[in-house]
Amino acid sequence: MVGINKIYNLGIIGYGGMAGNHNRQLSQGNVRVRIKGVYDIDGERMQVAKEQGYIAYESKEALLSDPEIDIVLVATTNDSHKSLAIEALRAGKHVICEKPVTMSSEELVEIMDVAKECGRVFTVDQNRRFNRDFINVWRTIDSGVIGKPYVIESRVEGSRGMPEGWRTTKALGGGMMYDWGVHLIDQVMYMTKEKVTNIFCKMYYINYSEVEDNFRLTMTFESGLTAHIEISTNNFITHPRFYVLGTEGTMVVTDWDGTGKVVKKLCDDNTWGTEIKTVKAGPTKTMAPRDPSTVEVIELTEPKDVRDNLDPVYEQLVDAIEGKELLIKPEETLRVMKVMEAAFESAAKGIAINTEI
Ligand SMILES: NC(=O)c1ccc[n+]([C@@H]2O[C@H](COP(=O)([O-])OP(=O)(O)OC[C@H]3O[C@@H](n4cnc5c(N)ncnc54)[C@H](O)[C@@H]3O)[C@@H](O)[C@H]2O)c1
Numbered sequence: 001m002v003g004i005n006k007i008y009n010l011g012i013i014g015y016g017g018m019a020g021n022h023n024r025q026l027s028q029g030n031v032r033v034r035i036k037g038v039y040d041i042d043g044e045r046m047q048v049a050k051e052q053g054y055i056a057y058e059s060k061e062a063l064l065s066d067p068e069i070d071i072v073l074v075a076t077t078n079d080s081h082k083s084l085a086i087e088a089l090r091a092g093k094h095v096i097c098e099k100p101v102t103m104s105s106e107e108l109v110e111i112m113d114v115a116k117e118c119g120r121v122f123t124v125d126q127n128r129r130f131n132r133d134f135i136n137v138w139r140t141i142d143s144g145v146i147g148k149p150y151v152i153e154s155r156v157e158g159s160r161g162m163p164e165g166w167r168t169t170k171a172l173g174g175g176m177m178y179d180w181g182v183h184l185i186d187q188v189m190y191m192t193k194e195k196v197t198n199i200f201c202k203m204y205y206i207n208y209s210e211v212e213d214n215f216r217l218t219m220t221f222e223s224g225l226t227a228h229i230e231i232s233t234n235n236f237i238t239h240p241r242f243y244v245l246g247t248e249g250t251m252v253v254t255d256w257d258g259t260g261k262v263v264k265k266l267c268d269d270n271t272w273g274t275e276i277k278t279v280k281a282g283p284t285k286t287m288a289p290r291d292p293s294t295v296e297v298i299e300l301t302e303p304k305d306v307r308d309n310l311d312p313v314y315e316q317l318v319d320a321i322e323g324k325e326l327l328i329k330p331e332e333t334l335r336v337m338k339v340m341e342a343a344f345e346s347a348a349k350g351i352a353i354n355t356e357i
Pocket residue numbers: 013014015016017018019039040041042045075076077078080098099100125126127166178179
């Protein structure tokens with residue numbers, strides 16, 4: 001019975017690292033979803049589930065035919081998301097799928113059609129929408145303090161390469177575009193709500209030949225705003241997490257915790273005079289440092305009201321099952337898939353792609 005206190009039973013297909021994270025979060029009991037059982041092709045993962053007190057279903061079909069399972073989490077390698085999500089929907093389950101939702105936009109459209117046909121809710125774990133670094137950037141832009149933003153730079157950088165296994169195998173959906181790019185693209189598209197009109201991407205294969213381990217993507221939006229998204233796994237000196245240029249100021253968010261600063265223009269500093277200033281590298285007029293009294297520095301502190309865990313992801317799913325609008329809509333992830341496809345095309349051809357996404 002769907003009611004205000006209903007607890008929904010979750011069945012998990014693919015009980016690896018990320019499913020373990022879902023388990024840790026759901027075990028805290030903050031949302032009305034409880035894990036009932038799991039299915040994994042790996043016997044060791046089934047043993048782990050049993051030890052945690054869950055049913056280890058002998059087959060995927062056994063999990064899907066359990067009438068007590070309301071929701072299925074698909075947390076397998078990316079190549080199998082489409083078929084598993086469709087099977088679960090056809091079995092009458094609501095579905096939450098790990099990112100990247102599928103390996104192509106066509107695959108996602110197939111899932112969306114089946115979800116509609118079966119009258120079930122389908123959503124994607126785009127959990128990074130709720131992260132404090134991103135929320136601080138969004139709130140600061142929204143406050144108007146930096147004026148109109150015209151460049152958003154968003155980066156995630158590591159130096160330890162990629163874990164061996166499916167993440168380095170193309171056929172299984174490996175590579176950094178699907179792994180991290182999907183999050184950063186989703187964040188910026190969720191925030192701006194604008195159409196993407198142009199995409200240019202350069203991909204690098206530094207330590208792996210099969211899939212990209214670094215990429216640099218430039219997305220241009222309808223208003224002229226550009227987003228530069230960079231993922232690197234071979235970067236020993238990191239940039240700030242976010243760097244945003246606005247007409248009235250500049251924002252930097254240095255790390256995952258959302259801390260950083262805004263430097264805001266108070267008044268113009270155009271007292272050029274006739275003298276050229278000399279810096280260590282030589283004379284300059286345009287690039288000479290400005291008078292500090294013409295700007296204000298505003299510290300950005302860690303937002304304390306943010307829940308950057310999986311609770312909001314499950315809450316919006318439960319709400320949608322109970323009739324409210326989904327927050328993480330498949331139509332939005334479809335746009336992200338299309339951007340990633342254009343990025344792959346751009347990288348393969350070495351050209352910028354005009355789009356209307
Ligand atoms: N949202 C996030 O922040 C986030 C973070 C990490 C991973 N992920 C996503 O979660 C998914 C899993 O990643 P992971 O890091 O947990 O990988 P993983 O390799 O640790 O786990 C995948 C599990 O799926 C199982 N599996 C594979 N195919 C299966 C099938 N057909 N049926 C049943 N079980 C199957 C494997 O045996 C393994 O236990 C990927 O889609 C990944 O992109 C999301």
